[in-house]
Amino acid sequence: MISFSRIAAVFIKELVQMRRDRPTFAIMIMVPVMQLALFGFAINTDPRHLPAAVELRDEGPLTRSFLASLRQSTYVEITDIVHTDAQGEELLRSGKVNFLIVIPENFESDFVRGERPEILVAADASDPVAASGVVGAIGEIARRAFEPELERLPVRLRGGAPPYNVVIHRQYNPEGVTAFNIVPGLLGVILTMTMTMITSIALTRERERGTYEALLSSPVRPLEIMVGKTTPYIIVGAIQTAIILLAARFVFHIPFMGDALAFLLVISVFILTNLMLGYLISTVAKTQMQAMQMTFFVFLPSILLSGFMFPFRAMPVWARAIGEVIPNTHFLRMVREIMLKGAGLADIAGDLGPLVLILLVLAGIALLRFRGTLD
Amino acid sequence: MTGETVIDVRGLTKSFGDKTVVDHFDLNVPRGSIYGFLGPNGSGKTTTIRMVCGLLKPDEGEGTCLGYDVLHESTEIKAHVGYMTQRFSLYEDLSIRENLEFFARLYGLDRMRQRVDEAIASLGLEGRAGQLAGSLSGGWKQRLALAACMIHEPQLLLLDEPTAGVDPKARRDFWDTIRHYASQGVTTLVSTHYMDEVVQCDRIAYIAYGKKLLDAPTAEIPDQLGLHAFKLDNGDLDKLSEKLKHAPGVDILARFGASIHVCGKDREKLAAAVDKVRGEPGVRVAEIEAGLEEAFIYLMAESDDNFGVGDAA
Numbered sequence: 001m002i003s004f005s006r007i008a009a010v011f012i013k014e015l016v017q018m019r020r021d022r023p024t025f026a027i028m029i030m031v032p033v034m035q036l037a038l039f040g041f042a043i044n045t046d047p048r049h050l051p052a053a054v055e056l057r058d059e060g061p062l063t064r065s066f067l068a069s070l071r072q073s074t075y076v077e078i079t080d081i082v083h084t085d086a087q088g089e090e091l092l093r094s095g096k097v098n099f100l101i102v103i104p105e106n107f108e109s110d111f112v113r114g115e116r117p118e119i120l121v122a123a124d125a126s127d128p129v130a131a132s133g134v135v136g137a138i139g140e141i142a143r144r145a146f147e148p149e150l151e152r153l154p155v156r157l158r159g160g161a162p163p164y165n166v167v168i169h170r171q172y173n174p175e176g177v178t179a180f181n182i183v184p185g186l187l188g189v190i191l192t193m194t195m196t197m198i199t200s201i202a203l204t205r206e207r208e209r210g211t212y213e214a215l216l217s218s219p220v221r222p223l224e225i226m227v228g229k230t231t232p233y234i235i236v237g238a239i240q241t242a243i244i245l246l247a248a249r250f251v252f253h254i255p256f257m258g259d260a261l262a263f264l265l266v267i268s269v270f271i272l273t274n275l276m277l278g279y280l281i282s283t284v285a286k287t288q289m290q291a292m293q294m295t296f297f298v299f300l301p302s303i304l305l306s307g308f309m310f311p312f313r314a315m316p317v318w319a320r321a322i323g324e325v326i327p328n329t330h331f332l333r334m335v336r337e338i339m340l341k342g343a344g345l346a347d348i349a350g351d352l353g354p355l356v357l358i359l360l361v362l363a364g365i366a367l368l369r370f371r372g373t374l375d
Numbered sequence: 376m377t378g379e380t381v382i383d384v385r386g387l388t389k390s391f392g393d394k395t396v397v398d399h400f401d402l403n404v405p406r407g408s409i410y411g412f413l414g415p416n417g418s419g420k421t422t423t424i425r426m427v428c429g430l431l432k433p434d435e436g437e438g439t440c441l442g443y444d445v446l447h448e449s450t451e452i453k454a455h456v457g458y459m460t461q462r463f464s465l466y467e468d469l470s471i472r473e474n475l476e477f478f479a480r481l482y483g484l485d486r487m488r489q490r491v492d493e494a495i496a497s498l499g500l501e502g503r504a505g506q507l508a509g510s511l512s513g514g515w516k517q518r519l520a521l522a523a524c525m526i527h528e529p530q531l532l533l534l535d536e537p538t539a540g541v542d543p544k545a546r547r548d549f550w551d552t553i554r555h556y557a558s559q560g561v562t563t564l565v566s567t568h569y570m571d572e573v574v575q576c577d578r579i580a581y582i583a584y585g586k587k588l589l590d591a592p593t594a595e596i597p598d599q600l601g602l603h604a605f606k607l608d609n610g611d612l613d614k615l616s617e618k619l620k621h622a623p624g625v626d627i628l629a630r631f632g633a634s635i636h637v638c639g640k641d642r643e644k645l646a647a648a649v650d651k652v653r654g655e656p657g658v659r660v661a662e663i664e665a666g667l668e669e670a671f672i673y674l675m676a677e678s679d680d681n682f683g684v685g686d687a688a
Contacts, residue, residue: 214464214523217430218481219454373449374430 023285027293031300038304038319047130047314052076052099055088060108062149066119069145070101075134088122092171093341094350095333098124098313099134111146111163112153118165125170126340127181130311135168142166172340179252184335185308187244188328191267192274192302193295195237199278200291202229203370208288213374222372226363230275237271248339257342266338266348269355270331276362277327283369302328330355379406381531381562382427384438384445389422389431396422398585399436404564406530409557411576411593412566413674419585420566421461424533427564428456441531454482457524461535463516465523467509471500474508475523482527494522514545521552532556534565538572550575570671581674589674593667602626602665602673603642605649608634610658622648629672638669 018025054067070076076099082088088100102120104110110117121138123131146164153163173180203225206212215225248254256263277298285291303309305319306328312320323329330351337343345352382404389397397419404410412420425431427440429449437444443451465474475491484490495504498518508519517537524532532553538546550572553563565572573579579596581589591599607615612635619625624644625637639645646662653660 209467210460210462210464211466212464213430213460213462214458214478214520215481217428217453217456217458217460217524218478219450219483220481221450373432374425375432 021290023290024293027297030297034297034300038301042315042319043304043310044314045129045310047133047311048074049077050075050099050130050134050311050313051079051097052101052134053080053082053088053091053097054078055082055085055100055102057083057105058103058107062108062111062146063103065149066103066142066145069141073137073141075137075141076101092122092124093343094347095124095337095341098127098130111149114153114163116161116163116165118167120167120169122169122171125173125176126336127307127311128173128176128178129181130313131170131176135170138168139166180254180340181336183244183248183252183254184339185332187241187248187335188270188306188331189303189308190240190244191237191271191331192328193299194240195233195271195274196278196281196298197292197295198233198236199230199275200281200285200295201288202279203282204285204288204291207286216372216374220372222367222370225372226279226366226370230272230279233275234268234271237267237275241267241271254339256339258338259342259344262343262345262348263335263338265345266331266334266352266355269352269359270327273327273355273359273362276359276366280362280366280369283366302326305329307332324354325358327355327358330358380404381406382438382440382564384427384440385436387423387426387433387436387438387445389419389426389434396585397426397433400582400585400587402427402438402580402587404562406562407557407560408577409553409563409565409575411573411579412564412582413568413573413579413671414566414582415675418582420582421535422585423582424458424535424564424566427452428458428533429453430458454527455529456531456533457527457529458533459520459524459535459537461539463520465508465516465520468507470505470507471495471498471511471519472504474519475526478523478526484527490526494526498522514541517541517545517549521549525556530561532561532563534563536566536568538567538569543571546571568675570668573671574667597665597667597670600665600670600673601640602638602669603640603645604636604638604663604665604669605645606634606636606661606663607649607652608659610655615652615655615658618652619648622651624648627669627673627676629669636663636669638665638673 052070054070056063067078071078079097080091082091088102091097092100100122102122104117104120107117107119119142121135123135125131142164143162146162150163170176203212206215245256249256278295281291281294281298285294301322305315305323306312306326307323308328312323312329315323334343334348334351334355337348380403382402385401387397387400387402388395400419400423402423412423414420422431426433427445429440429445429452433445437446439445440452441455445452466477469477472491472495475494476487479487479491495501508516511519521537534553538549541549553565553575557563565576567573573593576593579589579591579593580587589596589599612630612633615635616628616630619635619637620628624639624641624646625648626639628635628637637645637649639648649660652658
């Protein structure tokens with residue numbers, strides 16, 4: 001016989017325990033709120049306002065009309081106007097812009113003479129999702145820009161093929177293979193999850209098993225515990241990295257264009273940062289269960305706001321601000337730069353600096369929180 | 376180290392939230408002695424021990440342990456103290472040898488391998504050094520824990536209810552070992568609930584609600600308490616107990632097999648209470664000297680558990 005009083009007994013007990021475990025309760029409430037905010041507001045699968053540079057080698061009414069049309073389209077945000085190839089390519093390679101639009105020399109005169117000048121659109125296709133919107137829309141943007149101008153053309157040029165030619169050049173990933181973007185990204189996501197999780201129980205496990213007190217009653221210092229407890233997992237992270245890189249090379253045929261030494265440095269700093277993040281969690285969490293939940297809680301934005309799943313540039317300013325303090329954001333940028341664009345140490349300094357800063361801040365807070373006493 | 380005093384602290388105070396767990400505690404432990412902390416659960420024994428060895432920072436108070444400042448030199452104190460926690464605190468997923476090696480390394484010991492070998496030999500576990508600590512019985516775990524906290528040859532041993540849940544034979548063996556260390560000049564501070572451990576101590580501090588209520592050589596405790604006792608045997612002991620239990624003057628009543636001991640601080644009232652039952656059939660009454668046993672029962676009955684935050688077992 002099913003007894004309602006026994007069910008009630010278990011039900012009430014669970015309810016009371018849930019109420020006592022505040023952190024778990026908070027996380028259960030926070031997760032849907034966070035997911036709603038991220039998916040509802042931050043994430044945009046139809047990326048707009050992507051930064052673009054225009055390389056102007058000619059100027060005139062046609063060019064001005066084209067630029068106005070570009071701005072109006074909201075697909076791109078013209079952030080830089082340059083005048084040489086070198087400047088334009090540097091902007092694209094460093095990742096400051098996603099597109100470089102080149103108006104060639106004598107564009108205006110060639111246009112009216114019917115010589116069909118080329119408008120070159122170089123797209124950074126290392127993130128194919130971000131590139132696709134503009135690549136698809138650029139033809140239409142050009143048509144709208146030049147339509148009124150057609151009136152001024154000689155009659156023989158009206159109708160038929162348009163008097164200009166839009167050439168799209170996908171750089172760094174010419175075929176737009178999504179694996180080129182996803183696999184290096186996965187490296188960041190996998191390292192974030194496993195490294196953070198493994199050290200998040202570093203201190204909580206000692207606490208739960210009762211070994212904490214004996215450990216602390218020895219002369220070992222908090223910094224020694226921190227270093228001793230995190231460094232073994234660098235080896236684990238290195239093995240994971242090796243597996244993913246081998247798969248990237250031989251299964252997904254993703255090129256490795258850049259500086260191996262720069263990559264090694266980046267991956268080491270990133271692994272350490274995640275280990276430190278986990279260690280910080282373990283100074284806060286009371287139980288291993290709580291540590292796991294907190295890990296999950298920091299894991300969500302690492303996937304959603306870092307640019308792994310959705311283009312970073314397409315997010316609103318507040319979401320990008322949060323993204324900037326997530327280690328994975330900087331790591332993803334650097335890994336894509338190095339693997340797909342052949343970047344060296346100098347090119348990635350702008351992301352390596354913030355990552356090192358995050359590492360130092362995390363370690364500092366962890367040391368402040370854990371002073372080696374039972375207080 | 377200063378003179379013959381190993382622990383010398385004054386006014387140690389510790390609060391958790393708004394509960395004061397240890398309240399202006401003074402302690403003076405001479406070298407080579409075995410010093411017992413007696414008191415109910417939650418009275419502040421564990422918290423005091425943790426403050427002495429640098430695991431907790433006192434809110435107030437000052438003093439030295441092994442000549443080092445308890446407020447500022449906890450790392451130095453920890454290096455020379457062996458602390459055995461109430462709960463088994465070695466790694467159950469490490470072997471006996473690995474546990475000992477871990478602690479030997481933590482203390483930065485030279486001749487590490489040799490010391491670990493010696494410790495294993497003294498435990499008599501040569502053949503089982505590779506066995507996981509978690510698979511040991513309670514008595515063996517406790518001996519291993521003691522060996523681990525002695526591996527760095529500390530001058531001061533802090534034992535927090537060391538023999539809770541251990542059988543009497545293992546408990547006697549344990550105390551033989553402690554006596555042996557004491558004879559070599561190792562000072563021991565031990566908290567306990569057990570009468571048979573109290574008799575092993577040279578000096579006893581009785582603690583309740585974070586305060587030290589009594590501090591005397593163990594043999595002088597009954598005198599200090601000023602207890603008087605009567606022994607009653609023969610007759611209907613159940614009925615006698617019932618009549619005497621709540622009689623004025625009777626502070627405690629204890630059954631010892633076929634006799635009853637009643638004790639109280641006020642001899643006149645106690646004698647009057649006993650006189651009332653002299654007429655019961657067959658009963659024999661004799662005044663006896665209150666001993667350590669009576670004193671122990673008196674003290675343990677004095678206060679209930681002092682549910683403290685820091686002492687929760």
